[in-house]
Amino acid sequence: xxxxxxxxxxxxxxxxxxxxxxxxxxxGLAAAIEAHSAGASVIVVEKMQAPGGNSSISDGGVAAxxxxxxxxxxxVDSPDLMYADMVRAGLGLNQPAxxxxxxxxxxxxxxxxxxxxxxxxLDRIDQFGGHSVPRCYTAxxxxxxxxxxxxLAKLRQLGVPIKLQTQFRKFVLDDSSRVIGVCVREGYSFxxxxxxxDCSIRARMAVVLATGGFGADVVFRSAQDPRLTGEIDTTNVxxxxxxxxxxxLRVGAMPIHLSHIQLxxxxxxxxxxxxxxxxxxxxxxxxxxxxVSPTTSKRIVNEMADRKTVADAILAVGHPCIGIADERAxxxxxxxxERALRKGVVRTFQTLKELSNFYGLDNDELSSTIARFNxxxxxxxxxxxxxxxxxxxxxxxxxxxxxxxxxxKVHHTMGGVGIDVKARVLDLHGHPIQGLFAAGEVAGxxxxxxxxxxxxxxxxxxxxxxxxxxxxxxxRQE
Amino acid sequence: xxxxxxxxxxxxxxxxxxxxxxxxxxxGLAAAIEAHSAGASVIVVEKMQAPGGNSSISDGGVAAxxxxxxxxxxxVDSPDLMYADMVRAGLGLNQPAxxxxxxxxxxxxxxxxxxxxxxxxLDRIDQFGGHSVPRCYTAxxxxxxxxxxxxLAKLRQLGVPIKLQTQFRKFVLDDSSRVIGVCVREGYSFxxxxxxxDCSIRARMAVVLATGGFGADVVFRSAQDPRLTGEIDTTNVxxxxxxxxxxxLRVGAMPIHLSHIQLxxxxxxxxxxxxxxxxxxxxxxxxxxxxVSPTTSKRIVNEMADRKTVADAILAVGHPCIGIADERAxxxxxxxxERALRKGVVRTFQTLKELSNFYGLDNDELSSTIARFNxxxxxxxxxxxxxxxxxxxxxxxxxxxxxxxxxxKVHHTMGGVGIDVKARVLDLHGHPIQGLFAAGEVAGxxxxxxxxxxxxxxxxxxxxxxxxxxxxxxxRQE
Numbered sequence: 003x004x005x006x007x008x009x010x011x012x013x014x015x016x017x018x019x020x021x022x023x024x025x026x027x028x029x030g031l032a033a034a035i036e037a038h039s040a041g042a043s044v045i046v047v048e049k050m051q052a053p054g055g056n057s058s059i060s061d062g063g064v065a066a067x068x069x070x071x072x073x074x075x076x077x078v079d080s081p082d083l084m085y086a087d088m089v090r091a092g093l094g095l096n097q098p099a100x101x102x103x104x105x106x107x108x109x110x111x112x113x114x115x116x117x118x119x120x121x122x123x124l125d126r127i128d129q130f131g132g133h134s135v136p137r138c139y140t141a142x143x144x145x146x147x148x149x150x151x152x153x154l155a156k157l158r159q160l161g162v163p164i165k166l167q168t169q170f171r172k173f174v175l176d177d178s179s180r181v182i183g184v185c186v187r188e189g190y191s192f193x194x195x196x197x198x199x200d201c202s203i204r205a206r207m208a209v210v211l212a213t214g215g216f217g218a219d220v221v222f223r224s225a226q227d228p229r230l231t232g233e234i235d236t237t238n239v240x241x242x243x244x245x246x247x248x249x250x251l252r253v254g255a256m257p258i259h260l261s262h263i264q265l266x267x268x269x270x271x272x273x274x275x276x277x278x279x280x281x282x283x284x285x286x287x288x289x290x291x292x293x294v295s296p297t298t299s300k301r302i303v304n305e306m307a308d309r310k311t312v313a314d315a316i317l318a319v320g321h322p323c324i325g326i327a328d329e330r331a332x333x334x335x336x337x338x339x340e341r342a343l344r345k346g347v348v349r350t351f352q353t354l355k356e357l358s359n360f361y362g363l364d365n366d367e368l369s370s371t372i373a374r375f376n377x378x379x380x381x382x383x384x385x386x387x388x389x390x391x392x393x394x395x396x397x398x399x400x401x402x403x404x405x406x407x408x409x410x411k412v413h414h415t416m417g418g419v420g421i422d423v424k425a426r427v428l429d430l431h432g433h434p435i436q437g438l439f440a441a442g443e444v445a446g447x448x449x450x451x452x453x454x455x456x457x458x459x460x461x462x463x464x465x466x467x468x469x470x471x472x473x474x475x476x477x478r479q480e
Numbered sequence: 481x482x483x484x485x486x487x488x489x490x491x492x493x494x495x496x497x498x499x500x501x502x503x504x505x506x507x508g509l510a511a512a513i514e515a516h517s518a519g520a521s522v523i524v525v526e527k528m529q530a531p532g533g534n535s536s537i538s539d540g541g542v543a544a545x546x547x548x549x550x551x552x553x554x555x556v557d558s559p560d561l562m563y564a565d566m567v568r569a570g571l572g573l574n575q576p577a578x579x580x581x582x583x584x585x586x587x588x589x590x591x592x593x594x595x596x597x598x599x600x601x602l603d604r605i606d607q608f609g610g611h612s613v614p615r616c617y618t619a620x621x622x623x624x625x626x627x628x629x630x631x632l633a634k635l636r637q638l639g640v641p642i643k644l645q646t647q648f649r650k651f652v653l654d655d656s657s658r659v660i661g662v663c664v665r666e667g668y669s670f671x672x673x674x675x676x677x678d679c680s681i682r683a684r685m686a687v688v689l690a691t692g693g694f695g696a697d698v699v700f701r702s703a704q705d706p707r708l709t710g711e712i713d714t715t716n717v718x719x720x721x722x723x724x725x726x727x728x729l730r731v732g733a734m735p736i737h738l739s740h741i742q743l744x745x746x747x748x749x750x751x752x753x754x755x756x757x758x759x760x761x762x763x764x765x766x767x768x769x770x771x772v773s774p775t776t777s778k779r780i781v782n783e784m785a786d787r788k789t790v791a792d793a794i795l796a797v798g799h800p801c802i803g804i805a806d807e808r809a810x811x812x813x814x815x816x817x818e819r820a821l822r823k824g825v826v827r828t829f830q831t832l833k834e835l836s837n838f839y840g841l842d843n844d845e846l847s848s849t850i851a852r853f854n855x856x857x858x859x860x861x862x863x864x865x866x867x868x869x870x871x872x873x874x875x876x877x878x879x880x881x882x883x884x885x886x887x888x889k890v891h892h893t894m895g896g897v898g899i900d901v902k903a904r905v906l907d908l909h910g911h912p913i914q915g916l917f918a919a920g921e922v923a924g925x926x927x928x929x930x931x932x933x934x935x936x937x938x939x940x941x942x943x944x945x946x947x948x949x950x951x952x953x954x955x956r957q958e
Contacts, residue, residue, distance in 0.1 A: 095739060097706050221910050225734055225898055228575050248908040256703055257735040261573060261895075417739075420703055430726040432699050 013174065015183065016201035019045040021473045022184060023210045024170045024246060027057035028146065028459055029442025030212030031153035032466030033473065034162050040474035042207055044162045049169035049190050049241065054150040056214050056239050056443070059276060062141030062148055063130065063456035064123075064463075066112035067105060071127060072137065079135045081105040088457060091132045091308035092416075092450020095259060099423045100448045100465075104457065107464045112139065115463065119152040126336060129392060130455040131288055132308035138456040144281065144337075146459065167191065167198070170213065170246050173253050173438070174202065181209050181253070181437035182479065192241050206480070208437045208473035211427065212466060215415035215443035216244035217263070223412065226261040236412040237266050237276035247418060247444055255435060256420035256428045258446030263417070264453055265410035267312035270347050271322050272407055278342035279406045283325045284455070286335045286404070288312070290395050291327030292375050293408060295319045299358070299367035301375065304387040310452035313410040322407040324361050326372075330400040342406070350402040357403050372398050414453050418446035425469035439473050441465035491652065493661065494679035497523040499951045500662060501688045502648045502724060505535035506624065506937055507920025508690030509631035510944030511951065512640050518952035520685055522640045527647035527668050527719065532628040534692050534717050534921070537754060540619030540626055541608065541934035542601075542941075544590035545583060549605060550615065557613045559583040566935060569610045569786035570894075570928020573737060577901045578926045578943075582935065585942045590617065593941065597630040604814060607870060608933040609766055610786035616934040622759065622815075624937065645669065645676070648691065648724050651731050651916070652680065659687050659731070659915035660957065670719050684958070686915045686951035689905065690944060693893035693921035694722035695741070701890065704739040714890040715744050715754035725896060725922055733913060734898035734906045736924030741895070742931055743888035745790035748825050749800050750885055756820035757884045761803045762933070764813045764882070766790070768873050769805030770853050771886065773797045777836070777845035779853065782865040788930035791888040800885040802839050804850075808878040820884070828880040835881050850876050892931050896924035903947035917951050919943035 020042035023034045030046060031053075037044045048055070067084035084105040089096050115121040122142040129136040141148035157164065169190035174183040183205050189198030216222050220232045222244035236242070251257055268288065270279035287293065288305040293316070295302050302323060303315035316323050332339065342348040351357035354372065358365035376397035378384040384391060418440070419427050425441050426434035442462040449457065498520035501512045508524060509531075516522045526533070545562035562583040567574050593599040600620040607614040619626035635642065647668035652661040661683050667676030694700050698710045700722035714720070729735055746766065748757035765771065766783040771794070773780050780801060781793035794801050810817065820826040829835035832850065836843035854875035856862040862869060896918070897905050903919050904912035920940040927935065 094707050095705055222908075225736065225906070225910055227573055229572050244908075251729070251735070251908055252732050254730050257729070257738060258703065259739050260735060261737050261739065428703070430700075430722075430729055432703055 013185065013202040015204040017045070018204040018206060019043050020205070020207040020478060021210060021470065022047065022203055022205035023212060024184070025055060025212035025214060026053035026164055027055040027212060027214055027442060028149060028153070028462035029466035029469070030210065031150065031157060032463050033210045033212055033441060033470030035153065035156055035160065036467045036470030037210070037474040038160045038162050040471050042474035045203060046162065046164040047168040047170060047186055048164055048166050050192060051167055053154060053164055053166065054147060056242050057462070058147040058150050059239060060146035060459065061144055061280070062146045062459070064112055064115070064139045064141070064459045065133065065137050065454070065456040066108040066139065066460060067137050068109045069112060075127060077127065077135050077137070079137050081108065083134055084108060084137065087132060087134050088454055089450065091310070091452045091454045093452065095262070095450035097447035100421070103423050103468070104448055104461050104464050108460050111460060111463045111467065115149065119156055121149050121152045128285070130284070131306045131312065132454040149459065170249070171200065172249055173209070175253065179436065181205070181435065184209060205437070206478045207476040208439055210469045210473050211246060211250060211419070211438065211440040211444055212442045212469070213246035213444045215242055216247055217412045217415055218242040219244040222248070223263055223415070227263050230263060230412055234412055235274065237269060238412065250419050250427065253435065254429045256430050256432065257417070258420045259417035259450065260446070261417065262451045263412060264309055264414040265313040266413035267309050267316055267410055268408065269411040270406055271409040272347050273345060277347060278345055279347040281337055282339045282342050282348045282404065283406050283408055285337045286327045286331055286339070287325035287406065289392055290331035290335060291325060291398055292372070293323050293325050294363065294368065294371055295323055296321050296361060296363065299363040300371050301387060304384065304389040306389045308452050308454055316408055316410060322409040324363065325406045325408050326357070326398065327404050328398045328400045329402055330396045331398065332404060334394050334396060348404055348406045350404055352401050354403060357405055361405065414458060415443060416446065416449045416451065416453055418444045420447060421445045421465070424472045425465050426472070437476065439469035441469040491663065491680040493682040495523070496682040496684060497521050498683070498685040498956060499688060499948065500525065500681055500683035501690060501948070502662070503533060503690035503692060504531035504642055505533040505690060505692055505920060506627060506940035507944035507947070508688065509628065509635060510941050511688040511690055511919060511948030513631065513634055513638065514945045514948030515688070515952040516638045516640050518949050520952035523681065524640065524642040525646040525648060525664055525681070526642055526644050528670060529645055531632060531642055531644065532625060534720050535940070536625040536628050537717060538624035538937065539622055539758070540624045540937070542590055542593070542617045542619070542937045543611065543615050543932070543934040544586040544617065544938065545615050546587045547590060553605060555605065555613050555615070557615050559586065561612055562586060562615065565610060565612050566927065566932055569788070569930045569932045571930065573740070573928030575925035578899070581901050581946070582926055582939050582942050586938050589938060589941045589945065593627065597634055599627050599630045606763070608762070609784045609790065610932040627937065648727070649678065650727055651687070653731065657914065659683070659913065662687060683915070684956045685954040686917055688947045688951050689724065689728060689897070689916065689918040689922055690920045690947070691724035691922045693720055694725055695890045695893055696720040697722040700726070701741055701893070705741050708741060708890055712890055713752065715747060716890065728897050728905065731913065732907045734908050734910065735895070736898045737895035737928065738924070739895065740929045741890060742787055742892040743791040744891035745787050745794055745888055746886065747889040748884055749887040750825050751823060755825060756823055757825040759815055760817045760820050760826045760882065761884050761886055763815045764805045764809055764817070765803035765884065767870055768809035768813060769803060769876055770850070771801050771803050772841065772846065772849055773801055774799050774839060774841065777841040778849050779865060782862065782867040784867045786930050786932055794886055794888060800887040802841065803884045803886050804835070804876065805882050806876045806878045807880055808874050809876065810882060812872050812874060826882055826884045828882055830879050832881060835883055839883065892936060893921060894924065894927045894929065894931055896922045898925060899923045899943070902950045903943050904950070915954065917947035919947040
């Protein structure tokens, strides 16, 4: 029967701990740190050979509202404004209490990352698509690994072990349906599912599920959205699969928003995976430049809209669109795009005519599109698509021109298991499943129909910490 | 543990049958008829005191593409066109194979309803919102009960019993996870959950789940869409709840599109439930008239768009909008709106000024809105919102004017358990759960993000029949 193996014959435990954390990305590591700080013994299990998961390859952007740096830069922001931005992008499907928690704890959590973890951020505050004001901080190296490394260093310092190549297989529940431990596969290999041996770990207090999203799981994602077949690339690591989510649904967790799967609008079909084009597209083109259709040579969307709006607009064109910026935009932005240029994903052109010829655009049409766009920039008002013109934007007119082809890839799964504000996993009746917490991409409800860029890391850190703290306050089962 | 009660201590069966059907709406009754016709013994269980469920209070609209009546009326239609309409409304989330099945079997199923069941339809073919051509047939009495009654008559004739006040509680599975029967509550009372006694029914071949949607289940629907609190009314019967869906998810069924919940755009806040306003709004205002915002006195949307588009447009206004038609539209339409007039849900006005005064509209603005609309009607082209102007549309100018206030109510839950084209329920890995079929609103995937009006009954009949036939071809367990 279904669920049988989760529960029959409670095993001779191979190992015991107070709090067991499954997954070693932003959320799992934050949970482990907090659970340990609250006095619990903690074990983290990670299925891969290295910790960090998808978090390590993220771009390290963290949204936070009401920080001292914002005040120093005269940016007026608040948790209420961040909340409103997230709910607008999420089309109102977001669970209000969860969004509020993320927005209200964002500044304190950002500060925790710098002061307690020692994460270093670039000296800039960006306004990414869908945000009303600049509130996005980027970890040094423009990589989530900067944050993950500091989290790992902290856990080493605290003496919390991370068991690598240890894949979560099943929950163990007691007769009252409380989660009391898990079965895992030690010596797990993503490439050789037969490898390793089964064993069990008791969690005397609770289990924290922090296993990430299912963006790379073609079977599961295409069941929810049949367009997302294996033909569609993903920015995720190949092992961003659904098996832990599935096991959690099998013990009766409430599925939330599973069919809301985010496509990144700033990815290029001219490279695999996340790649190097996004930094140019998202941080330079969308902010300073414009995106044109290859068939009309006209703009198609407010390039600073949320990801769903922009990705849907590109998909509606039916062919990869062209993102364009100029020398001044690149230099104003302060971002390095060396790697994308070396790979040929971003190309340079001395004239718009050259650019038009290369991408098969209508040069006259493109010239008038850019002229119209430049007028918007000069007037600080986009009367065509309502794009907010950022402060140091300039007309696109200084060669060389830079361009990238854009086509969406699967990026983030908004859906997952339902949680409450204490990060407790909810069952199908909306009641907490005892002994089980979840945080990060495996949990659903924070982002609704569409996640704003740079809100995921904030979510992972905020709810990871909440999950860890509350797990460590569960009664210890003797 | 979760799922335990589904499976332990296989009961002494109180009753046995080959195929057990849960639910007695369109889908369940169609399944029962087909299963019996295929040679199986069949029992239908229904939790309420009367059969028919939500189906009985539906408006009895059935979409079918490529019928003899369409050909006689020179309407060019095809399953391909119906498929395209359904997928466009569903925003591409629909499972293509399921939509294709509905579209391709629609004409044959409609014919089955008339010839085999003896259902009588009104002598008209309507084009409802989101359909490219007229392909919607309406059962006599403008009520789903017309179809349900013929289905019940057929089952009486076939000798298939319907056990009323018998609520499905849990599945019984064997050691190989096959569904082999169910636990039910006999003598169930929706108002007194403590009433009745538990017993069990063995299904030697299979169980067909046809328990409908969860539009009236506030806890479950607001977990998926937090805006759908108890404050929001529903067109559904009060017992359209999620308990059977939940039990099916608990045995490991794949949840599909649960957060896609349809709001009806043609409901009035001036009456409870489905009410009598919708016939005027959907069949007359949307087809012949216009919908204006109470704040601008201007049109807000293509009134013939799919339900999501129209409902979202009304919600975006933030206040009930006003649907307007005139005497000629009412008479051209051929629909009687006596009851809505008697209730005062639809009101008449001798002049537009009277109408404006009553609803607080700007009379000058309304007059020019209607003048512009009338120009569109005369030119057979709506240059403002792209509404298709139907053949016998006329300018809105002949008093009395008719009007209704419009505010969305929860109408249909697109999501449910995953099924394949054989109506087998899919598990979380996309494999069929042995011995379990599903059809109708409890199944997800056919309609994607938004169901087109009149496609639900077609879906229920098509997949109900498929489920019943395939259930009756499962090996009989002795």
